[in-house]
Amino acid sequence: MYTLSEENYLKAIYRLSQDEGKITPTAIAESLGNNPASVVDMIRKLSEKQLIEYDKKKGVELTQQGQKDAVLIVRRHRLWEVFLLEKLGYHWDEIHDIAEELEHINNDTLADRLDKFLGFPEYDPHGDPIPKANGKMAKPYSVTLAAMKTGSTCRVAAVRDTSSAFLQYLLKLNIGIGTQIQLVEKITFDNSLVISINGKDHTTVSQKFGENILVE
Amino acid sequence: MYTLSEENYLKAIYRLSQDEGKITPTAIAESLGNNPASVVDMIRKLSEKQLIEYDKKKGVELTQQGQKDAVLIVRRHRLWEVFLLEKLGYHWDEIHDIAEELEHINNDTLADRLDKFLGFPEYDPHGDPIPKANGKMAKPYSVTLAAMKTGSTCRVAAVRDTSSAFLQYLLKLNIGIGTQIQLVEKITFDNSLVISINGKDHTTVSQKFGENILVE
DNA sequence: AAATAAAATTAGTCTTGACTAATTATATTT
DNA sequence: AAATATAATTAGTCAAGACTAATTTTATTT
Ligand SMILES: [Mn+2]
Ligand SMILES: [Mn+2]
Ligand SMILES: [Mn+2]
Ligand SMILES: [Mn+2]
DSSP states (O other), rough: OOHHHHHHHHHHHHHHHHHSSSBHHHHHHHHTOOOOHHHHHHHHHHHTSEEEEEETTTEHHHHHHHHHHHHHHHHHHHHHHHHIIIITOOOTTTTTHHHHHHHTTTOTTHHHHHHHHTTTTTTTTTTTOOOTTTOOOHHHOBBBGGGGHHHHEEEEEESSSSOOOHHHHHHHHTTOTTTTEEEEEOOOOTTEEEEETOOOOOOOOOOOHHHHHEEO | OOOHHHHHHHOOOOOHHHSSSSSOOOHHHHHHHHOOHHHHHHHHHHHHHSSEEEEEEEEEOHHHHHHHHHHHHHHHHHHHHHHHIIIOOOTTTTTHHHHHHTOOOTTTTHHHHHHHHHHHHBBBTOOOOOOOOTSSSOOOOOOGGGSSOTTTTTEEEEESSOOOHHHHHHHHHOOOOEEEEEEEEEETTTTEEEETTTTOOOEEEEEHHHHEEEEE
């Protein structure tokens, strides 16, 4: 089907298409850690294959085919993450890099069998929705902890940042998907948040922290 | 660690080292479906990396390091085959190609976790022994059905040929690992074998067939 | 031993997917 | 509107890993 690089580009472009604003070569380059010149080459290649369209005004956009294929890569990625966490006992800060490789293994029925084996999970270990075989998936969570009203209580639904630095920090704070968090106070000086984790003692976290936790 | 190609060469050389006789560039080329000229390039590369030694007289030999690394690739391959068959429900003729890709995914603890998850299997679905984390493994089966005495009964322990053509044929004949086979008669004309499968009706198979079934 | 066949090697080419450096196009300031 | 900064693109290079075609080496026949 596609090369490793093509798939990684497709997925990167898909990820960027979730944010608002146009997708520039520079943005793709940054997200992959590549040089913009290399990105321009690949944009040409993927355009020829009709997976994307590039217009200086509109930036890069996935075609229907490109979108479909990208979503299937995301599906594989997230299913493998569930496998690594639930079946092999990895922690949520260790699974992304391995899934990054597993996602490229393609076989007619592999993803579907894995899906079935895992019990058709709806969300991956970071709270991201797992696309179904037909490409449909639940709407991603979007309300951040930072946006909650003081005094309100919520449940951690997903993390926006999936760097191991952040995930390990959460592990240390005993915060995971499903954790109850009460927003006790917002410090007006720097928007730091005083929170209570699972009804326990108060902890203070930064605004940046609060913006990377998605709640419901 | 190593590139995909380096790993595939290492594994191919390891496989060839199980047979007797010296390992030539041509033999490696055939086993990988590559051109001998390409093999010569890679022999140079792997020699520089001290994974093999090449001597026109002795042919290609794995160094200790090369042997160790090759065995770990084989370990991953066979563990994934068990996973695909037992957990995802694939048939034994479908798993090799997928494992061929999965084997290259490396991560400190992935193979060991998979091993544990699978219950530390001793043999893969084709009856090949699975190397342990330390590189040790059971001795492969070596007695062929064709070498059995007429009248004797044995148990299928492994298959030598793992092509899907052969495996599907076995599937059709209802022969798998563990199947009881009685060698009823050897046809002297062409060494065809008349066998009884699991005590059922007699079937005739070729000599080549008998040489690709390993029994105990 | 010479002739022939087969295997190994070399030399040169190609594709993929990166890179750097230079150039051109587009935005942003002044 | 110029000047300047940033972004995009082009041109040229490189390494990996494959290939073909030509040559050299080694084995096998006659
Ligand atoms: Mn990837
Ligand atoms: Mn994830
Ligand atoms: Mn392989
Ligand atoms: Mn096998």
